[in-house]
Structures are given as C-alpha cells and as structure tokens.
Amino acid sequence: MKTVTIYTDGACSGNPGPGGWGAILMYGAHRRELSGGEAQTTNNRMELTGVIAALEALKEPCAVELYSDSKYVIDGLGKGWAKGWRARGWVKSDKKPALNPDLWGRLLDLCEKHTVSLHWVKGHAENEFNNRCDQLAVAESQKYK
Numbered sequence: 001m002k003t004v005t006i007y008t009d010g011a012c013s014g015n016p017g018p019g020g021w022g023a024i025l026m027y028g029a030h031r032r033e034l035s036g037g038e039a040q041t042t043n044n045r046m047e048l049t050g051v052i053a054a055l056e057a058l059k060e061p062c063a064v065e066l067y068s069d070s071k072y073v074i075d076g077l078g079k080g081w082a083k084g085w086r087a088r089g090w091v092k093s094d095k096k097p098a099l100n101p102d103l104w105g106r107l108l109d110l111c112e113k114h115t116v117s118l119h120w121v122k123g124h125a126e127n128e129f130n131n132r133c134d135q136l137a138v139a140e141s142q143k144y145k
Contacts, residue, residue, distance in 0.1 A: 001115065002027060003063040006054045009123070009133035010046025010070065011141050019043065020140025021050030022133035025057060032057070033132070037140030044072050046137065048103040055110040064116045069123030069130055078118045082108055 005026040012019035020037035034053055037046070047070035055064065068074055076082040085091065085098035086108060092098050121130050 001061060001063050003065065004058060005065045005067070006051075007067045007121075007127075007129040007133050008047070008050035008054055008070075008073075009068070009130060009137045010043055010048070010050050011134065011137035012041060012043040012046055013141050013145065016040055016042045018141045018144030019046040020137040020143070021046040021053065022136025022140070023050045023054035023057075024129050024133055025054055026129075033136060035136040035140050037137075037143060039144040044070070045100055045103060046141075047073050048100055048107060050133070050137070052103060052106050052110065055107075055114060055116075058114065062114050064114050065119065066116050067119045067121050067127075067130065069121050071120065074118050074120045076104065077107070077111060077116070 006023060008023045010019065010021045018039055019041040020035060022035045025032045034057060036053065051068065051073055082104045086105065090098045090101035121127050123130060
C-alpha cells in the first residue's frame with residue numbers, strides 16, 4: 001500500500017461567507033496541489049471539503065498521513081465523534097443535530113477505504129505545507145468577493 005502525505009486547510013471570509021480550501025498531496029518525489037471554493041459556506045465545511053477532495057483524488061487505497069490545523073476534522077475523526085453522530089442518525093450526544101452530515105458521511109466512507117493517520121498542526125506557524133494550503137484556500141475564497 002502506498003503511503004501518501006496530505007496537508008489540507010480551509011478558509012472562510014466571514015463565517016458563513018465566501019470560502020476556499022487547499023490541499024497538497026505528496027508521494028515520493030510527486031507533489032500535487034488542489035484547491036476550490038464556494039460563494040457561501042463555513043470554515044468547517046471548507047476544512048472538511050479539503051480533506052474529502054484530497055482523499056477522493058487518490059486512485060487506489062492508500063496509507064495516508066493527514067495533516068490539518070482543524071481540531072474539528074482531527075477530533076471529529078480521531079476521537080470517534082463523527083462515527084457516533086452517524087450511528088445516532090447525525091445527532092450529537094447532547095441531542096442537538098450534528099452539523100455537516102453530508103460531508104462527514106463522505107469523509108467517513110473515504111476513511112474506510114484508506115488507512116488514515118491523523119496529525120494536528122498549528123495553523124499560521126512554521127509549517128510550509130500548512131501555510132501553502134492556507135494560501136491556496138484564501139486565494140479561492142477571494143474569487144467569490
């Protein structure tokens with residue numbers, strides 16, 4: 001199984017507002033950048049969309065080292081929150097509806113296809129790949145202003 005390193009980030013100008021996401025996929029000497037955006041969205045939706053787009057770009061099941069500055073994504077997957085929400089019909093433990101069930105469902109399905117190891121990185125710090133993803137995400141969000 002190939003090991004792919006993925007960095008992702010999401011951005012939103014206003015929350016909700018115009019948003020963007022960026023992703024970098026690395027395998028050996030290969031590096032691919034992806035990005036996109038929406039006119040009216042939230043930061044969390046863009047964080048999720050970046051991860052989904054990156055995983056969907058993989059052509060076969062891979063071992064993925066996923067780096068994100070989003071606690072929402074890292075904890076939602078790593079602490080099993082999203083699986084619990086899905087098991088309860090997209091209801092959180094406090095009985096309130098889980099947000100973004102459409103995206104969480106897609107992401108959980110992708111995590112069953114790939115072996116994903118989660119890594120939280122501090123945003124807007126010294127990580128060149130996280131910073132590049134932020135640049136991509138912000139540039140996409142600005143297209144909708």
